[in-house]
Amino acid sequence: MDQDSYRMLRENVDEFCARNVEPVSLKMEREGMASDLAKKSGTQGFNAAIAAQSNGGSALDRESYLTILERAARSSPSFAMFLLMQNSIAGRILEAAGKTGEIGEIASGAKTATVEFLSLNESSSAEYSINVSNGKATGKLRNVIFPSADLIVFLHQDSLYLARGSDGTEPLPVLGFRGLGLGDVVFRDRPVEKLSENGGAKLIMDALKNAGREVSAVALGITGRSVDMAVEYSRVRKTFGRPLKDYEPVAFQLAGFKAQEEELRSMIFFSSVQDGYIKPLATDLARRATKIALQVHGGYGYLEDFGVEKFYRDSMTLSIYFGPSRSDMRNLSREVYGEESGVI
């Protein structure tokens, strides 16, 4: 696509979010994502943005997809995470498994999907208690992002399975991406379909690894919007008779974050720098920027109504869910040293 096309796409996503996401953003944080948003998003081609057209997808190039994620994260990181899950995680795995019908359903928003992948994170010690036999699953999947999704992909003894729905969910305390939630998923003799015989863990890990730039795009959106909100607030909020923006620490910090945001944008969209190098910078920047953005808002920043605290929660959650984990950093160290390093 040419630059005009990217600009039009950006405007299209912004318009969609202004009309359909912003008005329900707070409600989404409190009550979870409504199913009609998935359908509306489906009509725009966002839910299967990178899937093949023959499977019902939009077959967009990576830059377009990254643009969608970044702009969506500016309105609602939960919505961006939903798109990331549909496209980069569940979508990729289902498409690789040949589940073209399901991709079509995801594309239209008729169905939503999730993949249980936090159990593969080395910081997770949740006991795995699923039993699969004769095509039926019984037990509990722990720490599932978006546990209420219609299609649930999970790992059992290195095989991947697909469950349509569940027999209940048990919500967990959830710091971020509250629109999707976090919880345990219960199966009781739930019919499941095997997606892959072996190598299931690798399929999931590959999907996660290949989503490094996409995670960075979400972090970029979180950074950009929270800093913009702080900039706007600091123009109108006065203290000691002067707007906050007139004070050096406020202006310099926010200006510095805008500079870093632009630097990150260049890396994500216009550089050949590897994903593994970008993600640690992106998630770190999002965490630092959102903390300052909240601080600039003072007491008002602490209230959900002002919409800035969610970025603070989501940036932290993004770095826990997607890293950089210690294994990411070990991979990065291996790149730098050309051999195993950071193992003690």
Add this chain to the structure above:
Amino acid sequence: MDFDFTEEQVKFREKAREFAEREFSSEVARKFDREEKYPEEIRKKAYAEHVIDYSDPWKVLIAIEELCRQDAGLGISATVPYFGEEVIMLFGSDHLKEKYLQPVNEGKSLMGLAVTEPGGGSDVAGLKTTARKEGKNYIINGAKMFITNGSIADFFVMLVRTSEEEKRHHGLSAFVVESRFPGFKANKLKGKLGVRATDTAELELNNVVVPEENLIGEEGKGFYYIMTFFNISRIFVAGQGIGIAQGAFDRALSILRRKGKAYSEKEEIQFAVAEMATQIQAARLITYKAASYLFNFKPDPTITSMAKKYAAETAVFVAEKALEVTGVDGISSDLERFYRDAKILEIWEGTSEVEKLIISRNILKEAQ
């Protein structure tokens, strides 16, 4: 220099910790956090069991630390019914002390401090709520924002403007304003990021008639009284910070122990543990130093502001670090609440920026 607490204080700490562990279970803390409900029964129990003991300020600090260590929302709720008491104690008439402080000290009523306004936080002297003298009364009009205990307190120590002519901070006075006075209205603020069990409200004051005997001290001295109070209360906020930091650290250690040696003995984890422990210890030391000066009647506002700033930042740092090292296990546990709770400490009772201004101004003044 003695770094040890007395035997009585050590026993009191054990008692406060036992109370918090018994009453603030994970389920209870999550429930109050979810429902954003003030824990009135817990407050009463804390009073009945003498967990709050005003006879020794060290015991108050210890109680705040230990209760917040278990849960900040519940811990602050249980230790804040007396918020603002020192203003009346230090500057109020005997009549005010008897009428208002006695029931508070007997656990029969709750109070609050109403200073912040919708348009101003750090700029206390810029407040706009007015009190106009009419005969033997003052008529108060205006609004207050982010008032702790706002919708549950029986009365407030309220800072208002009594003169437009005087220099900004010389035109301020402090009053006791009862919530049952006609024209007083409180709107509870819901949807806070953290400390959701605590009660926070916006106050509307529409021609509230306050008898002149409710003026605290002298007219025009309110700013001085409140600043004096902040130099006391900031030490207790630092105590909240130590409690939250220690509580987050406890939980991180517990998760790491569960994960086993293979995970927790990696150097990246070990370094993080050392950083958290060191910062908590440093925050505790500076807070105790500030407290020691204050409790021996020689307060040092510079050290007090350093303690408040450093302890607040320590709470945020440790909660964040604890989540980093525990990852998925931490984020789906009570640690996520500590992360949300900690951030308010860098905002209330003087933002970290205000504390930095106080510290630097005092140091630069001394250097001249």
